[in-house]
Amino acid sequence: MSKFVVKHVAVLGAGVMGAQIAAHLANAGVPVTLFDLAAAEGDRNGIVKKALAGLKKLEPAPLAGAARIALITPANYDDHLDALRGCDLVIEAIAERMDWKTALYERIAPHVSPNAIIASNTSGLSIDALANALPASLRDRFCGIHFFNPPRYMRLVEIIATSHTQASVLDQLETWLTSTLGKGVVRALDTPNFVANRIGVFSILAAMHHTARLGLGFDEVDALTGPKIGRPKSATYRTADVVGLDTLAHVVGTMEKNLPDDPWHRYFQLPQWLSALIQKGALGQKTGAGVYRKQ
Numbered sequence: 157m158s159k160f161v162v163k164h165v166a167v168l169g170a171g172v173m174g175a176q177i178a179a180h181l182a183n184a185g186v187p188v189t190l191f192d193l194a195a196a197e198g199d200r201n202g203i204v205k206k207a208l209a210g211l212k213k214l215e216p217a218p219l220a221g222a223a224r225i226a227l228i229t230p231a232n233y234d235d236h237l238d239a240l241r242g243c244d245l246v247i248e249a250i251a252e253r254m255d256w257k258t259a260l261y262e263r264i265a266p267h268v269s270p271n272a273i274i275a276s277n278t279s280g281l282s283i284d285a286l287a288n289a290l291p292a293s294l295r296d297r298f299c300g301i302h303f304f305n306p307p308r309y310m311r312l313v314e315i316i317a318t319s320h321t322q323a324s325v326l327d328q329l330e331t332w333l334t335s336t337l338g339k340g341v342v343r344a345l346d347t348p349n350f351v352a353n354r355i356g357v358f359s360i361l362a363a364m365h366h367t368a369r370l371g372l373g374f375d376e377v378d379a380l381t382g383p384k385i386g387r388p389k390s391a392t393y394r395t396a397d398v399v400g401l402d403t404l405a406h407v408v409g410t411m412e413k414n415l416p417d418d419p420w421h422r423y424f425q426l427p428q429w430l431s432a433l434i435q436k437g438a439l440g441q442k443t444g445a446g447v448y449r450k451q
C-alpha cells in the first residue's frame with residue numbers, strides 16, 4: 157500500500173462538527189482550509205470568523221491556541237475554491253441534507269485534486285447515493301468518515317466504503333486516522349446511520365419516549381442516563397442539545413424513511429415538543445437555546 161501523505165486538509169462546513177474537526181486537525185499539526193457559506197449579506201466570512209472564535213475556547217493541547225489558529229485558513233465557496241486543488245483530503249461536514257451535500261459536491265468536483273480522498277462526515281445518509289453526485293473519476297476515492305462529537309475527545313471514527321471505493325482508500329484513511337489522530341477506526345457498512353448512531357439514536361428515542369410515558373423531567377432522565385451510569389457526557393437531553401436538535405431530527409428521519417420494516421419503526425420520531433423547538437430555531441447549544449435554555 158502506498159503511503160497516504162496528508163499535507164493539507166479541506167474541511168467543508170464550519171458548524172458544530174466542521175469547526176471542531178478543523179481544530180482537532182490543527183491540534184495535530186495538520187494545516188486546514190475551513191470552508192463555509194459566505195454570510196448572506198454584509199460580512200462574507202462572518203460564519204467562518206464565528207467558528208474560529210469558538211475554536212479559541214478549546215483546550216490548547218498539544219498546540220497552543222495561536223499556533224493552532226494559524227494552521228486554519230477560513231475560506232468561502234465563491235472566492236477560494238481553487239484552494240481545494242492543494243488538498244490531499246477533503247472532509248465534507250455540512251448540514252445533514254442529501255440535496256445540499258450533493259449540490260455542493262457538484263460545485264466542488266471540478267476543483268478537487270484527482271489524487272485527493274473525499275469523505276463525508278454524514279451521520280447516516282447513504283454514502284453510495286452521495287457518491288453518485290461526484291464524477292466517475294472521483295467516485296472511487298470517496299467514502300464516509302464519521303467522526304463523533306466532540307471529535308477531539310471521541311476516539312471512534314466509522315469509515316464507510318461504497319461499491320465504487322478503492323480498497324486502498326479505506327486502508328490509507330484508516331492508517332492516517334490511527335497514526336496522526338490516534339483514532340480507533342471501525343469499518344461500517346453503508347446502512348442507515350451506520351452502526352453507532354443506529355444504536356445511539358435509538359437509545360435517545362427510547363429515553364424520550366419514556367420521559368413522556370412516565371411523566372419524568374429532563375433533568376431526571378439525564379440523571380438516570382448520564383454520569384450516574386458512567387456516561388458523564390452522554391445524558392439524553394444534554395446530548396441532544398450538544399448534537400443540535402435539527403441534526404438529530406435529520407438523523408432520526410434517515411431511520412424513519414429508510415427502515416420501514418424495522419420492528420421499532422413507530423418509535424423513529426421525535427416528540428412534538430422537540431419538533432416545536434426546532435420550528436422556533438431553538439436548535440441546542442449552537443443557537444444558545446434548546447431543551448435546557450429556552451428562547
Ligand code: NAD
Pocket residue numbers: 169170171172173174192193203249250251252253256260277278279280302303304305398399400403442
Ligand atoms: P451544523 O448545523 O452545526 O453546521 C452545518 C454547516 O453546514 C453550517 O456551517 C452551514 O453553514 C453549512 N451549510 C448549511 N447549508 C449548506 C449548503 N447548502 N451548502 C454548504 N454548506 C451549508 O451541523 P453539524 O452538526 O456540524 O453537522 C455537520 C455534519 O456532520 C452533518 O452531516 C451531521 O449529520 C454530521 N455529524 C454531526 C454530529 C453532531 O453531533 N452534530 C456528529 C457527527 C456527525
